[in-house]
Amino acid sequence: MIVIAGFTSCMQNDVKEDDVPKKYFDENKLNGCFALYNNGTGVFTVYNLKRYRDSAFLPASTFKIVNSLIGLQTGKISSDSMVIAWDGVKRPIEAWNKDLNMYQAFRASAVPYYQEVARRIGKDTMQFWLDSLQYGAGKDKKNYKISTIDTFWLDNSLKITPDQNLGVVKQLYFDELPFSKCISKK
Structure with missing residues (x-):
C-alpha cells in the first residue's frame, strides 16, 4: 500500500495569516493556533x-477519526451502530457510563x-x-511508535502537528486515504 499524498496541508502560496483569533486566545490565557x-x-x-x-502535540480526541477508520477497515468495528459494552467503571463523564x-x-x-477499539485492533x-x-x-x-495500545494517543508518545492533523481530515474529505471506499464514505 502506498500513500502518495503527504500530510502537509498548506503550501506557502495559499496561506492567509490572520491575527483576529489572537484576542480569543489572549482573553482565555491560551497559547494555540487556528486554521480554516x-x-x-x-x-x-x-x-x-x-x-x-512546526509544533507537534498529542492528538487526543482527534485520533477518534483515525481509530474509527482503522477499526472499520480491519473489521474490529462492524458499523457505526456496533455496540461495545460498558465495562462498569464509573467515570466522571456520564455519557461514557453505558x-x-x-x-x-x-x-x-x-x-x-x-x-x-484500539485493544481489538492490536499494536x-x-x-x-x-x-x-x-x-x-x-x-x-x-513516525512515533505506539507505547501502550490503549493510551498512545493520550500519553504524548504519539504526536502530530496541527497541519498534519488537518491534512488527515482533508485527505478523508477528498477520499485520498488508503481505506476501502465503503469505509470512508460511511
Missing part, C-alpha cells in the same frame, strides 16, 4: 502559523470505547496503519 481551509478556494486562513506548522455504539461514542468523545495492526498513513510524523518526519 476553504475547499472552494483552496485558501488556508491561519492564526499562529509557526505553531500550526453501552455505546460508535456513533454515540464518537459524539461523546468516549475514551473507554476507543481504548477498547502491530495499529502500527501498520499509522505507518501506512504516516500518521504521527512530527516535524522531524519520523
Whole structure:
C-alpha cells in the first residue's frame, strides 16, 4: 500500500495569516493556533502559523477519526451502530457510563470505547496503519511508535502537528486515504 499524498496541508502560496483569533486566545490565557481551509478556494486562513506548522502535540480526541477508520477497515468495528459494552467503571463523564455504539461514542468523545477499539485492533495492526498513513510524523518526519495500545494517543508518545492533523481530515474529505471506499464514505 502506498500513500502518495503527504500530510502537509498548506503550501506557502495559499496561506492567509490572520491575527483576529489572537484576542480569543489572549482573553482565555491560551497559547494555540487556528486554521480554516476553504475547499472552494483552496485558501488556508491561519492564526499562529509557526505553531500550526512546526509544533507537534498529542492528538487526543482527534485520533477518534483515525481509530474509527482503522477499526472499520480491519473489521474490529462492524458499523457505526456496533455496540461495545460498558465495562462498569464509573467515570466522571456520564455519557461514557453505558453501552455505546460508535456513533454515540464518537459524539461523546468516549475514551473507554476507543481504548477498547484500539485493544481489538492490536499494536502491530495499529502500527501498520499509522505507518501506512504516516500518521504521527512530527516535524522531524519520523513516525512515533505506539507505547501502550490503549493510551498512545493520550500519553504524548504519539504526536502530530496541527497541519498534519488537518491534512488527515482533508485527505478523508477528498477520499485520498488508503481505506476501502465503503469505509470512508460511511
